Amino acid sequence: MADTLTEPTAPPKRQPDGTRQRLADRDGFLAWIFLVPTVVYIVALVAIPFFMAIAFAFSDVTAGNPSYGWVGLENFYRVFDDAVFWQALGNTFVFTAISMVLIVVLGKVLAMILVADFKGKWLVRFLVLLPWTTPVALSSVTWLWLLHSIYSPIDWVLRNVGLIEDNMYFLGRPGLAMASVIAVHVWRLVPLAAVIMMVGILSIPDDITEASRIDGAGFWRRMFEVTIPLTFPLIAVAALFGAIFTFTDMAVVYVLTGGGPTNSTHVLASWSFVRGIGGGDIGQGAVIALFLFPLLLAAAVLILRAVRKMETI
Amino acid sequence: MAAPTATAPRSDVPTAAETARLRRRYARRDIMSRVSLYVVAILAALVCAGPFVWSTLTATKLNADLYNPQHNPFLYNKPPTADHVMFLFTDTAFATFAWNTLWVGLLVVLITLVLGVPAAYSIARLNRPWSTPMGIAIFFVYLVPPSLLFLSLSRVVVSTGLQDSTWSLVLIYPTITVPVSTWLLIGFLKALPRDIEEQAMVDGYSRLGAMLRTILPLLFPGMVAVVVFAFTLTASEFIYALTFISPTEEKVVSTGVPTELIRGDVFFWQSLQAANILIAVPIAFVFNLFLARFISGFTMGAVKG
Amino acid sequence: MSVTVEVSNLVKQFDGGDVRAIDDVSLAIEEGEYLVLLGPSGCGKTTLLRTIAGLEQQTSGDVLIGGSVVNGLPPRVRKVAMVFQSYALYPHKTVLANIVFPLKPEKLPKQERESKARWAAELLGIDLLLDRKPRQLSGGERQRVALARAMVRAPQVFLLDEPLSNLDAKLRASARDELKRFQQRVGTTTVYVTHDQAEAMGLGDRIAVMDKGKLRQLGPPVEVYDDPADTFVATFIGSPPMNLVPRDDTLVGFRPEHLLPAAHVSGERVEVSFDVDRIEYLSGDRHVYGTVTGIGKDSRVIARLPATVTDPVTPGESHAFAVNVDKLRFFDAESGLRSEPVRVDAQHG
Numbered sequence: 001m002a003d004t005l006t007e008p009t010a011p012p013k014r015q016p017d018g019t020r021q022r023l024a025d026r027d028g029f030l031a032w033i034f035l036v037p038t039v040v041y042i043v044a045l046v047a048i049p050f051f052m053a054i055a056f057a058f059s060d061v062t063a064g065n066p067s068y069g070w071v072g073l074e075n076f077y078r079v080f081d082d083a084v085f086w087q088a089l090g091n092t093f094v095f096t097a098i099s100m101v102l103i104v105v106l107g108k109v110l111a112m113i114l115v116a117d118f119k120g121k122w123l124v125r126f127l128v129l130l131p132w133t134t135p136v137a138l139s140s141v142t143w144l145w146l147l148h149s150i151y152s153p154i155d156w157v158l159r160n161v162g163l164i165e166d167n168m169y170f171l172g173r174p175g176l177a178m179a180s181v182i183a184v185h186v187w188r189l190v191p192l193a194a195v196i197m198m199v200g201i202l203s204i205p206d207d208i209t210e211a212s213r214i215d216g217a218g219f220w221r222r223m224f225e226v227t228i229p230l231t232f233p234l235i236a237v238a239a240l241f242g243a244i245f246t247f248t249d250m251a252v253v254y255v256l257t258g259g260g261p262t263n264s265t266h267v268l269a270s271w272s273f274v275r276g277i278g279g280g281d282i283g284q285g286a287v288i289a290l291f292l293f294p295l296l297l298a299a300a301v302l303i304l305r306a307v308r309k310m311e312t313i
Numbered sequence: 314m315a316a317p318t319a320t321a322p323r324s325d326v327p328t329a330a331e332t333a334r335l336r337r338r339y340a341r342r343d344i345m346s347r348v349s350l351y352v353v354a355i356l357a358a359l360v361c362a363g364p365f366v367w368s369t370l371t372a373t374k375l376n377a378d379l380y381n382p383q384h385n386p387f388l389y390n391k392p393p394t395a396d397h398v399m400f401l402f403t404d405t406a407f408a409t410f411a412w413n414t415l416w417v418g419l420l421v422v423l424i425t426l427v428l429g430v431p432a433a434y435s436i437a438r439l440n441r442p443w444s445t446p447m448g449i450a451i452f453f454v455y456l457v458p459p460s461l462l463f464l465s466l467s468r469v470v471v472s473t474g475l476q477d478s479t480w481s482l483v484l485i486y487p488t489i490t491v492p493v494s495t496w497l498l499i500g501f502l503k504a505l506p507r508d509i510e511e512q513a514m515v516d517g518y519s520r521l522g523a524m525l526r527t528i529l530p531l532l533f534p535g536m537v538a539v540v541v542f543a544f545t546l547t548a549s550e551f552i553y554a555l556t557f558i559s560p561t562e563e564k565v566v567s568t569g570v571p572t573e574l575i576r577g578d579v580f581f582w583q584s585l586q587a588a589n590i591l592i593a594v595p596i597a598f599v600f601n602l603f604l605a606r607f608i609s610g611f612t613m614g615a616v617k618g
Numbered sequence: 619m620s621v622t623v624e625v626s627n628l629v630k631q632f633d634g635g636d637v638r639a640i641d642d643v644s645l646a647i648e649e650g651e652y653l654v655l656l657g658p659s660g661c662g663k664t665t666l667l668r669t670i671a672g673l674e675q676q677t678s679g680d681v682l683i684g685g686s687v688v689n690g691l692p693p694r695v696r697k698v699a700m701v702f703q704s705y706a707l708y709p710h711k712t713v714l715a716n717i718v719f720p721l722k723p724e725k726l727p728k729q730e731r732e733s734k735a736r737w738a739a740e741l742l743g744i745d746l747l748l749d750r751k752p753r754q755l756s757g758g759e760r761q762r763v764a765l766a767r768a769m770v771r772a773p774q775v776f777l778l779d780e781p782l783s784n785l786d787a788k789l790r791a792s793a794r795d796e797l798k799r800f801q802q803r804v805g806t807t808t809v810y811v812t813h814d815q816a817e818a819m820g821l822g823d824r825i826a827v828m829d830k831g832k833l834r835q836l837g838p839p840v841e842v843y844d845d846p847a848d849t850f851v852a853t854f855i856g857s858p859p860m861n862l863v864p865r866d867d868t869l870v871g872f873r874p875e876h877l878l879p880a881a882h883v884s885g886e887r888v889e890v891s892f893d894v895d896r897i898e899y900l901s902g903d904r905h906v907y908g909t910v911t912g913i914g915k916d917s918r919v920i921a922r923l924p925a926t927v928t929d930p931v932t933p934g935e936s937h938a939f940a941v942n943v944d945k946l947r948f949f950d951a952e953s954g955l956r957s958e959p960v961r962v963d964a965q966h967g
Contacts, residue, residue, distance in 0.1 A: 028441070035435045038428045038431075039432075041428060041491065045484075049462045050457055056465060122601070128362070135566060137567040138570055139593070142586060145368075145585070153367060191361065207702045210673050210700075211700070213693045214698065215771075216724075218694075248458030248460045273552065277467070296456045300456045332687065335695055339690055339691050
């Protein structure tokens with residue numbers, strides 16, 4: 001046995017700083033100490049507030065009177081009786097679904113441009129990333145000006161081309177206002193989706209792409225039979241990131257339309273803000289916001305599935 | 314199996330003339346695809362950056378030029394002016410907003426790394442039975458949006474006495490950045506080879522020492538990706554900043570600009586656009602500098618996830 | 619049916635560099651020939667293969683397939699098939715779908731495509747794996763799938779890029795044998811890239827040895843081995859490599875197996891004294907390391923004694939060895955190129 005051969009005559013010397021050494025080597029201890037700060041922080045500022053939000057939904061807490069009083073489902077009844085809530089719920093879905101589709105399709109196109117090799121690539125990348133890196137409230141202000149009822153340059157062009165007589169009033173008509181909100185979401189999230197999908201495209205080994213060229217596959221077949229299936233997990237991640245950002249955002253609606261005209265563009269997040277902070281009715285605001293959660297949970301499960309799939313390829 | 318079947322039939326060897334025709338066709342096609350690439354790239358750049366071009370034009374126009382619907386909005390009909398840009402600095406708290414956004418962003422990024430890197434290491438490398446469920450849990454936390462938490466967090470902020478102070482954002486913003494950063498860092502860490510760390514441990518370093526000396530330097534591209542991503546998220550955040558803070562001098566750009574430069578019905582359009590450009594361009598510039606790092610970080614996490 | 623492949627005055631420079639990855643290479647591959655491109659890594663052999671495939675575009679010069687210039691044509695029009703070092707199987711497709719993939723542009727009915735794919739799979743003995751995904755296959759099986767995918771379209775030319783380097787040593791020998799038999803059966807012109815001289819010797823009808831983008835020698839394996847065109851080829855091919863002994867402004871070369879105890883060398887010979895340092899036993903042969911005196915400057919060389927030579931050789935002692943004069947090769951010391959034979963007699967030095 002090896003032990004008998006190497007048996008030391010004296011017991012091994014203890015390191016002078018033996019205790020510290022051992023702590024720094026104990027995986028279990030390190031794992032615990034590394035994780036605790038994050039867990040404590042998240043429990044304190046995410047988990048507890050999350051349950052507080054649920055509790056608020058059953059309470060009469062207002063901005064003026066923060067003491068807790070149980071009111072059961074009353075807040076729910078009041079929220080459900082309000083047509084604006086249903087409009088906001090519907091809008092949230094419509095905005096998210098349409099944006100998600102457009103974000104994926106345009107993001108894919110943009111990703112393909114960003115990985116291509118051409119002169120002036122750096123400038124194009126810079127310009128293309130602007131919408132995503134700019135704080136959303138600021139870019140929404142720019143869009144507010146771009147869609148201005150009198151001075152919109154889009155209107156000016158359409159007027160001068162002769163397509164319209166009068167201005168469009170983009171933000172003054174419910175249909176156009178909704179389209180504008182969607183357009184801004186798509187515009188600001190396409191670059192993010194493109195960067196994520198770019199990662200996917202870059203991760204395909206060159207050999208595979210070249211093999212498909214040798215095998216006689218043209219541009220479209222390469223895209224649909226090789227690139228898209230191989231990058232599907234990242235496309236899914238991009239789609240769901242886009243969906244989550246659209247779904248939970250209130251800045252675009254808040255700045256661009258303020259929920260108007262006549263509450264036609266409110267989404268859950270903005271309506272919850274109007275009720276909870278604007279109106280001071282925290283109970284109602286909480287009820288509205290809670291509706292975001294089950295849908296996000298579904299999104300999360302989908303993302304995780306996509307990631308799982310990615311690991312098994 | 315008969316041998317002749319193995320020699321597959323093939324008789325369509327093209328003639329030289331045919332090949333020459335094909336070559337012309339593919340040369341044309343090559344040019345076409347180059348041209349369309351440029352066209353699409355320019356178009357994409359225009360659509361994405363168009364609003365910013367429009368902002369720049371607007372920011373430097375005289376009122377008399379701007380507020381005339383008959384004027385061509387894409388040209389200077391009167392000489393350009395820098396007055397409205399100056400107005401931002403002389404008559405508004407824009408500089409304060411920008412400074413607040415910057416230091417809040419940097420502090421939040423720092424907190425994010427301090428919390429996120431050890432947590433990610435613990436989950437990705439230390440092989441506890443709870444590692445996987447904890448990773449999934451952190452990911453789910455990321456999906457709890459500000460729009461769900463802002464009401465209760467505003468009570469929390471009040472109870473800490475930080476309401477109406479920029480410090481409230483330093484306290485709360487890591488709730489957005491820590492989960493997503495930890496999630497990304499877990500991916501990056503899983504992509505790093507274990508043997509380098511094991512080599513360091515064999516060479517006499519403790520687990521902690523090995524991590525600090527081998528893993529941290531290798532994780533650097535991933536950390537850059539996280540820093541850039543987290544800063545962008547922080548600078549864009551709107552709902553918390555709007556809920557927690559009302560005094561002008563404590564605001565950040567994303568709330569300060571739209572609330573302070575729109576006074577009732579009066580919109581300081583040129584100054585608003587100038588503010589947008591002054592904020593957007595530096596962030597995009599820095600982001601773009603780190604884009605390659607960002608992507609390589611993302612790739613190493615995503616591909617080997 | 620197979621075709622000729624020819625490159626003439628081919629030059630390839632990569633963007634932004636002034637290094638020539640391929641430096642004025644001309645060579646013609648005959649119909650049905652098995653040509654091996656051999657060279658150290660970075661010598662330009664893979665770039666040459668990829669340029670023939672159409673994956674890279676040359677800076678100047680022409681590529682001809684079947685006698686027509688194919689410059690600028692994309693790979694699919696060139697009707698070439700390629701097996702990559704990594705095999706580049708589509709990881710998301712089954713084996714069958716991988717093999718069918720190249721047939722889709724040919725507008726065949728689906729059934730015919732599948733039957734062709736099955737025929738190719740059967741030929742390579744992978745017909746039982748058709749429903750598997752690439753990641754469920756072993757290295758050898760992947761290589762066969764890649765081959766099946768390459769041949770199913772009955773290409774004019776096969777291009778193989780180090781297809782054996784991902785296999786373990788044991789498999790490699792049998793896979794090499796299979797590759798050769800396979801090519802003899804289909805008779806398609808083949809260009810095979812490798813850095814492994816054993817593969818090159820075993821597979822090639824002719825070998826093209828490349829170094830630093832230049833073609834050093836083109837010829838049948840025996841010729842490349844026996845009559846290397848320069849010192850690079852002489853030392854790159856052969857294991858252990860050819861011994862080179864400086865003598866004035868000439869290098870005298872001889873293969874280790876030709877340096878033998880004097881009693882075993884007949885005919886006109888150069889007798890030398892060999893100070894032995896060390897002996898290695900390698901599968902029956904003895905590799906003897908030592909210093910040789912009597913050809914030129916005293917130089918360290920290696921002798922390879924086959925199992926049939928049983929003369930005792932002792933490290934630390936000097937032995938009488940000899941080389942047959944016919945086996946000596948001469949190179950210019952400066953250029954490394956072959957030069958006129960020089961009379962070498964034992965008295966020299």
